[in-house]
Amino acid sequence: xxxxxxxxxxxxxxxxxxxxxxxxxxxxxxxxxxxxxxxxxxxxxxxxxxxxxxxxxxxxxxxxxxxxxxxxxxxxxxxxxxxxxxxxxxxxxxxxxxxxxxxxxxxxxxxxxxxxxxxxxxxxxxxxxxxxxxxxxxxxxxxxxxxxxxxxxxxxxxxxxxxxxxxxxxxxxxxxxxxxxxxxxxxxxxxxxxxxxxxxxxxxxxxxxxxxxxxxxxxxxxxxxxxxxxxxxxxxxxxxxxxxxxxxxxxxxxxxxxxxxxxxxxxxxxxxxxxxxxxxxxxxxxxxxxxxxxxxxxxxxxxxxxxxxxxxxxxxxxxxxxxxxxxxxxxxxxxxxxxxxxxxxxxxxxxxxxxxxxxxxxxxxxxxxxxxxxxxxxxxxxxxxxxxxxxxxxxxxxxxxxxxxxxxxxxxxxxxxxxxxxxxxxxxxxxxxxxxxxxxxxxxxxxxxxxxxxxxxxxxxxxxxxx
Numbered sequence: 001x002x003x004x005x006x007x008x009x010x011x012x013x014x015x016x017x018x019x020x021x022x023x024x025x026x027x028x029x030x031x032x033x034x035x036x037x038x039x040x041x042x043x044x045x046x047x048x049x050x051x052x053x054x055x056x057x058x059x060x061x062x063x064x065x066x067x068x069x070x071x072x073x074x075x076x077x078x079x080x081x082x083x084x085x086x087x088x089x090x091x092x093x094x095x096x097x098x099x100x101x102x103x104x105x106x107x108x109x110x111x112x113x114x115x116x117x118x119x120x121x122x123x124x125x126x127x128x129x130x131x132x133x134x135x136x137x138x139x140x141x142x143x144x145x146x147x148x149x150x151x152x153x154x155x156x157x158x159x160x161x162x163x164x165x166x167x168x169x170x171x172x173x174x175x176x177x178x179x180x181x182x183x184x185x186x187x188x189x190x191x192x193x194x195x196x197x198x199x200x201x202x203x204x205x206x207x208x209x210x211x212x213x214x215x216x217x218x219x220x221x222x223x224x225x226x227x228x229x230x231x232x233x234x235x236x237x238x239x240x241x242x243x244x245x246x247x248x249x250x251x252x253x254x255x256x257x258x259x260x261x262x263x264x265x266x267x268x269x270x271x272x273x274x275x276x277x278x279x280x281x282x283x284x285x286x287x288x289x290x291x292x293x294x295x296x297x298x299x300x301x302x303x304x305x306x307x308x309x310x311x312x313x314x315x316x317x318x319x320x321x322x323x324x325x326x327x328x329x330x331x332x333x334x335x336x337x338x339x340x341x342x343x344x345x346x347x348x349x350x351x352x353x354x355x356x357x358x359x360x361x362x363x364x365x366x367x368x369x370x371x372x373x374x375x376x377x378x379x380x381x382x383x384x385x386x387x388x389x390x391x392x393x394x395x396x397x398x399x400x401x402x403x404x405x406x407x408x409x410x411x412x413x414x415x416x417x418x419x420x421x422x423x424x425x426x427x428x429x430x431x432x433x434x435x436x437x438x439x440x441x442x443x444x445x446x447x448x449x450x451x452x453x454x455x456x457x458x459x460x461x462x463x464x465x466x467x
Contacts, residue, residue: 001017001037001073001075001085002129003055003057003073004039004052004055004057004071004073004085004087005128005129006055006129007051007052007054007055007057008041008043008048008051009129011043011047011051011054013041013042013043013047013048013051014041014042014043014111015039015040015041015087015128015129016039016040016041016111016126016127016128016134017037017038017039017126017127017128018038018039018040018114018115018125018126018127019036019038019118019123020034020036020038020123021034021036021037021038022125022126022127022133023122023123023125023139023143024036025127026125026133026139026140026143027143031079032078032079032080033080035080035083037073037083037084037085037086038085038086038088039085039086039087039088040087040088040089040090040111040114040126041087041088041089041090042089042090042109042110042111043087043089044089044107045064045067045068045069045089046064048069048087048089049061049064049069052069052071052087057071057072057073058071058072059071059072060072063086066088067088067089067091067107068086068087068088068089069086069087070084070085070086070087071084071085071086071087072084072085073085089107089108090107090108090109090110090111090113090114091106091107091108091113091114091117092106092107092108092109092113092114092117111126111134112134112136114126115134115136115137116136116137116151118151119150119151119157119161119164119167120139120148120149120150120151120167120171121137121138121139121142121149121150121151122139122142122143122148122171123139124136124137124139124151125137125139125140137151146175146176146177146178147177147178147180148168148171148172148175148177148178148179148180148183149180149183150164150180150183154180154182154183154185154186154187155186155189155190157186158186158187158190158193159190159193161197162190162191162193162194162196162197163194163197163201163202163205165187165190165191165194165225165227166194166202166205166206166209166222166227167205168183168187168221169205169209169218169219169221169222169227170205170208170209170212170218172212172214172217172218172221173208173209173210173211173212173213173214173215173217173218174208174211174212174213174214175212175214176213176214176217179221184221184224184225187221187225187227188224188225188226191225191226191227191230192226192230194227194230194231195230199313199314199315200315202231202314203314203315203316206231206232206314207268207271207272209222210260210268210271210272210274210275211265211268211271213261215257215260215261216257216261219253219257223236223239231313232275232310234276234279234282234306234310235256235275235276235279237279237282238252238253238256238278238279238281238282239253240253241253241281241282245285245287245294246287246289247287247289247292247293247294248294249285249294252278252281252282254369255278255369256274256275256277256278258369259274259277259366259367259369260274260275262274262365262366262368262369263362263363263366264362267362268320269320269323269324269327269359270327270359270362270363270366272316272320272324273323273324273327273328273331273363274363274366274367276303276306276307276310276324276328277300277303277327277328277331277363277367278299278303279303279306279307280296280298280299280300280301280302280303280304280305280306280328281296281299281303283299283302284296284297284298284299284302300328300329300330300331300332301329303328303329304325304328304329307324307325307328308325311324311325323356323359326356326359326360327356327359327360327363330352330353330360331360331363331364331367333349333352333353333360334349334360334361334364334383334386335364335367335379335382335383337349337382337383337385337386338382339382339385341386341389342437343389343393343398343437344435344436344437346386346389346390346393346399347393347398347399347400347401347435348435349386350390350393350399350400351400351435354400357390361383361386361387364383365380365383368380397441397442398441400441401430401431401434401435401441402441402442403427403430403431403448404442404443404444404445404448406445407427407445407448408423408424408427410445410449411423411426411427411445411449411452414449415463415464417463422460422463425457425460426452426457426460426463426464429452429457429460430448430451430452433451439451452464
C-alpha cells in the first residue's frame with residue numbers, strides 16, 4: 001500500500017484511502033483484516049493507469065470508463081496479501097439511471113468534492129499515506145455515537161440512488177447503529193423507488209444484510225420502512241403472523257432471524273435458506289380447535305415453490321438456486337432421524353440428500369431455536385448420531401452403492417438384451433438390494449449377474465430367467 005502511495009506522490013498526484021476501509025480502520029479493525037481497498041486521486045484514469053504501470057504493479061483496466069483502474073498489492077500472506085485495490089478519480093457527481101447497474105459520473109478535482117457526493121457520514125472519510133483522516137462531515141463522531149446519517153438532505157440522497165435504503169439496512173446489520181430520524185422517514189417515503197433498481201443490486205446488498213450480527217435490527221428497519229414488503233413480501237408476511245392464531249405457535253419472524261444468525265458466516269446460500277425456509281408456513285397453517293393443534297402440512301414444498309419466484313426476482317445464479325431450493329424443500333428431513341433407523345434407512349437418506357448432504361445437515365443444526373435447552377440438546381445429539389452413522393458407513397465403503405463401470409453392457413450380454421429401459425431397471429434393482437444390505441457394494445459384474453439369476457426381480461423374472 002505504501003508503494004502505491006509513493007508512486008502517486010512521485011507523480012505529483014494526490015492519493016487517499018477512502019470508503020469502508022477508512023471506516024473499519026477507525027473502528028479499530030486491523031488493516032490486515034481489511035480486503036476492501038478503495039483509493040481516490042485527482043489523477044484522471046489514464047494517468048492513474050500509467051502511474052501504476054510505472055510502479056511495476058500488476059494492474060487491470062476494467063471499470064476505466066467509469067473512472068476506476070485496478071492494481072494488485074503484494075505483501076505478507078499472513079496479512080491477507082495479495083489484495084486487489086481500485087483507484088478512482090475524484091467524482092463530483094454520481095447517479096444511476098433507472099434499472100442500470102453502472103453509474104453515470106462526473107469527475108471532480110478535490111477530495112472534499114468526492115467525499116461530499118458520498119452517502120453516509122461514516123463512509124465520507126479519507127486517510128492519507130501518513131494515517132491522517134480527512135473528515136469534513138464528522139463521520140468519526142457518528143462512529144463514536146453509533147449514528148447512521150447521510151450527508152445533506154436524506155430525501156434527495158435516496159432519490160439519487162434508492163439502493164441506499166438497503167445500504168442503511170446493511171450497516172444496521174453489521175454495526176447495530178441507530179438510524180437518524182429524518183433518514184428513517186426518508187427511507188419510508190422513498191421505499192417504492194427500490195423498484196427502479198436492478199435486481200442484481202438488490203441481491204448484492206440483501207446478501208450483505210444477511211451476514212450481519214445485528215440482523216434483527218436490520219430486518220425490523222426494512223419492515224418498518226415498507227421496503228421488505230416490496231422486495232420480499234414472502235418474508236414480510238411472517239411478521240406477527242403467530243399473533244393471528246387463537247392457538248399458540250412459534251413466532252416465525254423471530255425463529256427465521258435466529259436461524260439466519262446461526263448459519264455459518266461464510267455460507268451465503270445457507271443464509272438465504274435460513275431466511276426463506278419457513279415462508280410456506282404462512283399459507284399452509286391449519287388450526288384444529290378441537291385438538292388444540294396447529295399444523296403446517298407440506299410447508300416445505302410450498303416454500304420451495306415460492307422460492308422459484310424469489311430466485312428469478314433476485315436473479316440468483318443456478319448453483320445457489322439449486323442448493324437453496326433443495327434445502328427449503330428438505331430441511332425437515334434430518335430431524336426425523338431416530339436411533340431405530342436401519343443402515344438401509346441411513347443409506348436411503350444419504351441418497352435422497354445427495355449432492356447437498358453436508359448443507360442439509362449444517363442447516364438442520366442452525367434450524368434449532370427452541371427455548372428449551374434440553375430439547376435442543378436432544379435434537380443436536382440425534383443429528384450428531386446420524387452424522388456419526390453416515391461417517392461409519394462411509395469408512396466401511398457401505399454408504400453409497402457402487403456398481404462396476406460398464407455393467408449395463410455386461411447385463412445386455414448376459415441376458416440377451418438390447419439397449420432399453422429394462423437395463424436401467426436391472427441396475428436400479430441391484431442398487432436397492434445393496435441399500436438393503438442384501439448385496440455387497442463394489443463387486444464385479446459377474447457377482448451382480450449371478451445375484452439377479454438366483455433371485456430375479458418379480459416384474460422382470462422373464463428377462464433374467466435361464467429359459
